[in-house]
Amino acid sequence: MSDSASTPLPKLLIVEDDPGLQAQLKWAYEDFEVIVAGDRASAIAALRSEEPAVVTLDLGLPPDPDGTSEGFAILDEIMALKPDTKVVVASGHGARQSAQTAIAKGAYDFYQKPVDIESLGMIVRRALHLHKIESENRALAERSDEGNKVLGGLITAAPEMVRVARTIERVANTSVSVMLLGASGTGKELLAKGLHDASDRSKGNFVAINCAAIPENLLESELFGHEKGAFTGAVKTTEGKIELADGGTLFLDEVGDIPLPLQVKLLRFLQERTIERIGGRRSIAVDTRIVCATHQDLEAMIGDGRFREDLFYRLAEIVIKIPSLAERPGDAALLAKAFLARFAREMNPSVKGFAPDALAAIDGWGWPGNVRELENRVKRAVIMADAKLIAAEDLDLAPSDEGEAPLNLKSAREHADRKVIRHALARSEGNISSTARMLGISRPTLYDLLKQYAIHA
Numbered sequence: 001m002s003d004s005a006s007t008p009l010p011k012l013l014i015v016e017d018d019p020g021l022q023a024q025l026k027w028a029y030e031d032f033e034v035i036v037a038g039d040r041a042s043a044i045a046a047l048r049s050e051e052p053a054v055v056t057l058d059l060g061l062p063p064d065p066d067g068t069s070e071g072f073a074i075l076d077e078i079m080a081l082k083p084d085t086k087v088v089v090a091s092g093h094g095a096r097q098s099a100q101t102a103i104a105k106g107a108y109d110f111y112q113k114p115v116d117i118e119s120l121g122m123i124v125r126r127a128l129h130l131h132k133i134e135s136e137n138r139a140l141a142e143r144s145d146e147g148n149k150v151l152g153g154l155i156t157a158a159p160e161m162v163r164v165a166r167t168i169e170r171v172a173n174t175s176v177s178v179m180l181l182g183a184s185g186t187g188k189e190l191l192a193k194g195l196h197d198a199s200d201r202s203k204g205n206f207v208a209i210n211c212a213a214i215p216e217n218l219l220e221s222e223l224f225g226h227e228k229g230a231f232t233g234a235v236k237t238t239e240g241k242i243e244l245a246d247g248g249t250l251f252l253d254e255v256g257d258i259p260l261p262l263q264v265k266l267l268r269f270l271q272e273r274t275i276e277r278i279g280g281r282r283s284i285a286v287d288t289r290i291v292c293a294t295h296q297d298l299e300a301m302i303g304d305g306r307f308r309e310d311l312f313y314r315l316a317e318i319v320i321k322i323p324s325l326a327e328r329p330g331d332a333a334l335l336a337k338a339f340l341a342r343f344a345r346e347m348n349p350s351v352k353g354f355a356p357d358a359l360a361a362i363d364g365w366g367w368p369g370n371v372r373e374l375e376n377r378v379k380r381a382v383i384m385a386d387a388k389l390i391a392a393e394d395l396d397l398a399p400s401d402e403g404e405a406p407l408n409l410k411s412a413r414e415h416a417d418r419k420v421i422r423h424a425l426a427r428s429e430g431n432i433s434s435t436a437r438m439l440g441i442s443r444p445t446l447y448d449l450l451k452q453y454a455i456h457a
């Protein structure tokens with residue numbers, strides 16, 4: 001191999017006391033650096049010095065060549081010293097029992113003697129593959145833990161997104177207002193929080209308000225606060241989000257959903273930097289950094305009078321466009337691995353990685369719901385998984401879903417329905433009401449469809 005000097009070969013430790021077999025096995029793995037040990041002491045010494053990814057272990061070793069005690073003692077020691085090592089155990093004729101014991105002790109797999117070099121080779125290579133996935137996941141998990149200090153744990157390798165992160169870091173310590181534009185689930189809130197954390201206001205509050213989620217008549221009071229008795233139900237004086245963000249950052253999410261009269265009031269605040277609570281007479285100075293986000297086309301809204309141009313320019317001193325996940329090559333798989341590592345650690349540690357078909361499906365998917373959809377699919381798969389590796393099917397990304405030519409119009413419609421429903425469910429984290437809303441149908445209709453198509457929300 002031409003690059004063998006730069007990429008070291010993976011290490012395989014063969015623990016075998018029969019010199020004939022030792023020699024035979026040693027030459028069977030040209031894609032590994034093979035280390036051979038004939039007894040416990042040299043096996044453990046090699047484990048410590050070489051840290052092999054995979055070990056093949058003969059159970060019958062001196063001083064107990066016809067039993068299993070020495071082999072199991074080595075297995076125990078390996079599992080105690082380096083539990084991520086993949087150990088493939090050799091079991092003699094009819095030694096089912098010892099194979100089971102080995103697996104229970106943490107061995108990766110076993111093979112039946114006499115040795116068939118080719119099938120043993122397959123087991124060893126599969127073990128190496130798994131070892132690689134696991135150590136990659138561990139590295140990612142560690143990296144994303146560190147990442148929490150920089151830009152809120154942003155994970156990306158795509159130049160488009162790295163540029164976004166750089167821009168945010170650069171503007172963090174200024175007072176300019178920042179507008180984040182991106183589709184649903186692209187990480188707008190994550191970036192807003194990252195901007196706050198990277199700024200010299202990080203000791204103050206990060207206050208987020210989703211202007212689309214709050215009914216129009218309550219939004220004003222949410223933003224500006226109110227005095228006791230200002231309106232029916234105002235039983236006590238309450239500070240608004242703007243005031244709470246004094247000394248920190250105010251994140252106006254879905255800023256395009258602020259109704260026009262309130263836009264005027266917000267503009268006044270941005271010009272004067274003071275507010276008056278509803279029903280109050282005192283003007284209160286507030287020093288806050290404004291970050292806003294929307295998935296709407298504000299320029300079109302300005303065009304037909306639904307958004308004030310003067311407010312837009314106050315909010316959008318710097319505009320940052322966040323690329324969709326589909327526009328960040330390689331990021332879907334990278335994020336999927338990081339989410340898997342995190343969710344496995346938190347919820348189902350027996351899950352170790354993705355099967356190759358899953359990674360291919362992740363790369364091929366369009367991700368209309370962006371990172372949020374990916375996060376939800378991986379979370380669901382990890383919770384439900386009963387195997388070590390997550391397959392494409394577990395993510396509901398079975399490849400047969402695409403290219404299949406339907407038989408007739410009815411089945412084509414069903415096919416399309418299923419797909420859209422599953423997407424909507426994934427995007428709304430399985431929430432029936434918001435799925436129905438997203439699909440523009442009533443909840444009962446959605447229930448009927450779920451039942452008809454046997455989809456489990």
Ligand SMILES: Nc1ncnc2c1ncn2[C@@H]1O[C@H](COP(=O)(O)OP(=O)(O)OP(=O)(O)O)[C@@H](O)[C@H]1O
Pocket residue numbers: 153154155156182183184185186187188189190191295335371372375
């Ligand atoms: N690059 C990334 N690295 C790690 N996690 C990410 C990344 N982008 C998004 N996420 C995670 O994905 C989820 C969705 O991100 P976020 O809420 O920031 O998106 P959003 O654009 O505000 O979405 P929405 O429009 O749905 O509110 C969050 O859990 C966030 O932590």
Ligand SMILES: [Mg+2]
Pocket residue numbers: 188189253
């Ligand atoms: Mg958001």
